[in-house]
Amino acid sequence: MLRLLHTADWQIGKLFGQFEPDQAALLADARYKAVERLATLASEQALDLVLVAGDVFDAQGVADRTIHRLFNALAAFSGRWVMLPGNHDAALSESVWTRAARLHAIPGKVTLCLTPEPLLLEELGVAILPAPLTQRNTFSDLSEWFASAETPPEMLRIGLAHGSVQGILAEAIDSANPIAAGRAEQAGLDYLALGDWHGTRQVDARTWYSGTPESDRFRANQSGQALLVELAGRQALPAVTPLNIGRHCWRSDALTLQVPSDVEQALQHIAKFSTDDVVQLSLSGQTDLAGHRRLRNAIGQAEGRVHSLLADLSALRLEPTADDIDALQADGYLGEVVDELRTQQEGSNAEVARDALTLLAGILDERRRDAGRAANAEASVGARAGTAADPGAGTRAGGPAGIIAGGAL
Incomplete structure (x- = not known):
């Protein structure tokens, strides 16, 4: 033998x-x-x-x-x-x-x-x-x-x-x-x-x-x-x-998103990537801005967990919903720009339009978040000033929970 x-x-x-x-x-x-x-x-x-x-x-x-x-x-x-x-x-x-x-x-x-x-x-x-x-x-x-x-x-x-x-x-x-x-x-x-x-x-x-x-x-x-x-x-x-014999698992995964539930499935799929995986991930189809943001966050977390992750979102079309547009406060000229970029995703400059739309949405979303944080900070300062002038105000407004709730509103 x-x-x-x-x-x-x-x-x-x-x-x-x-x-x-x-x-x-x-x-x-x-x-x-x-x-x-x-x-x-x-x-x-x-x-x-x-x-x-x-x-x-x-x-x-x-x-x-x-x-x-x-x-x-x-x-x-x-x-x-x-x-x-x-x-x-x-x-x-x-x-x-x-x-x-x-x-x-x-x-x-x-x-x-x-x-x-x-x-x-x-x-x-x-x-x-x-x-x-x-x-x-x-x-x-x-x-x-x-x-x-x-x-x-x-x-x-x-x-x-x-x-x-x-x-x-x-x-x-x-x-x-x-x-x-x-x-x-x-x-x-x-x-x-x-x-x-x-x-x-x-x-x-x-x-x-x-x-x-x-x-x-x-x-x-x-x-x-x-x-x-x-x-x-x-x-x-x-x-x-x-x-x-080998240690690393090389995997090439292609996910197509069509309906909102596909985003959840994609997030679950990405969450399963393990430490020794070398991943080539491509996403296609369409998603709203909220779904796109969640996918980006999940990919970022996975990049810190797996050995290597090469992600390609170039074939993923952004379709902002009416709620997305309202949340971004993209009215007037900015609203027209968003609509134009959505339309251009169907043309020869689809990738450029998608990247521009992603960038604009990110800027507007960050601006909205900054405005919210500033409003909360101003309300918090006002609440603390009012409490200092009248120590019983916090209790009458419902204590600390009331102040926080008021600031959040």
């Missing part, structure tokens, strides 16, 4: 430029932590081998510190690691791998598959057939040689490749680094470990994508996992178990 861990697409050194710098730094750090969890898991499970099917690094030009830190993250598992260059860290004549070698950063337990030739691990009874990428994009199937590769008959045959299985993934992904469907059966493989697709996906009985162990995209593709693979012997079907 051979027991191994199949993982891929670590993309160490990823920058996450769409986020604030502090959030991006934490997301980048989470990728190291995922590798550390992989190493700990492999040790705890007493596994024989860890296969990394490409894209260990996100780019060739990562810092020396990044290289050292990555290989240090492997410390918990003393068994063998086998790594394959992918499209982000291809085995160029001068690459992140040659630099890692010059830095003496690669521990002895790590084997790099830089050339397409069998790697015979006699102590484990397994032959690894790798298809390393030697450039970022290729248009020929680098796994084609697997079928003609001769390996000892008693050894398990495991393929290791990074690319897109033709006819399985989206056409846009199939354009480069192709892998023929049915490669495992055609090449007599016991298992084919693939990388490039960032989610866990079974291609056939012997072929799997492990996905990235730490999610990095807003795509519902079962990412954040690694695969525990058990092989009982030659030609036996592999037993594959997905294992949760």
Whole structure:
């Protein structure tokens, strides 16, 4: 029985430029932590081998510190690691791998598959057939040689490749680094470990994508996992178990608001975002000014609670009600401006009109609140002055409650 861990697409050194710098730094750090969890898991499970099917690094030009830190993250598992260059860290004549070698950063337990030739691990009874990428994009199937590769008959045959299985993934992904469907059966493989697709996906009985162990995209593709693979012997079907590894949950939520009750549901939805969520939230439809204000407040609170929240309200139309207009005291010219902005939300400048309406409503609402606070303060001062002149006035007016109520009115 051979027991191994199949993982891929670590993309160490990823920058996450769409986020604030502090959030991006934490997301980048989470990728190291995922590798550390992989190493700990492999040790705890007493596994024989860890296969990394490409894209260990996100780019060739990562810092020396990044290289050292990555290989240090492997410390918990003393068994063998086998790594394959992918499209982000291809085995160029001068690459992140040659630099890692010059830095003496690669521990002895790590084997790099830089050339397409069998790697015979006699102590484990397994032959690894790798298809390393030697450039970022290729248009020929680098796994084609697997079928003609001769390996000892008693050894398990495991393929290791990074690319897109033709006819399985989206056409846009199939354009480069192709892998023929049915490669495992055609090449007599016991298992084919693939990388490039960032989610866990079974291609056939012997072929799997492990996905990235730490999610990095807003795509519902079962990412954040690694695969525990058990092989009982030659030609036996592999037993594959997905294992949760990642910390952050990337979610892309789209909410459409049409009626007032939709705002309440949206608020409840936002309230459920948790600490480790990385959220892409889009709101569309329509709401009144009060609903818009409540949504903005809820989003602001969520931004302080979750790891990251990217909110897009550009498709949410503002529809002030008559009560909204009355509350804003937008009569006369201001009322005409509000009406004009409402109308312009249907034209080519809809986003500008919506932003202007939101800004104007905020200004008017704040002005109304300031006026209310000033009136309350003036009434409170007057009440205190009256009480000082006549100590019994507060009691005759109903005590402190009467003064506060009077001030509020």
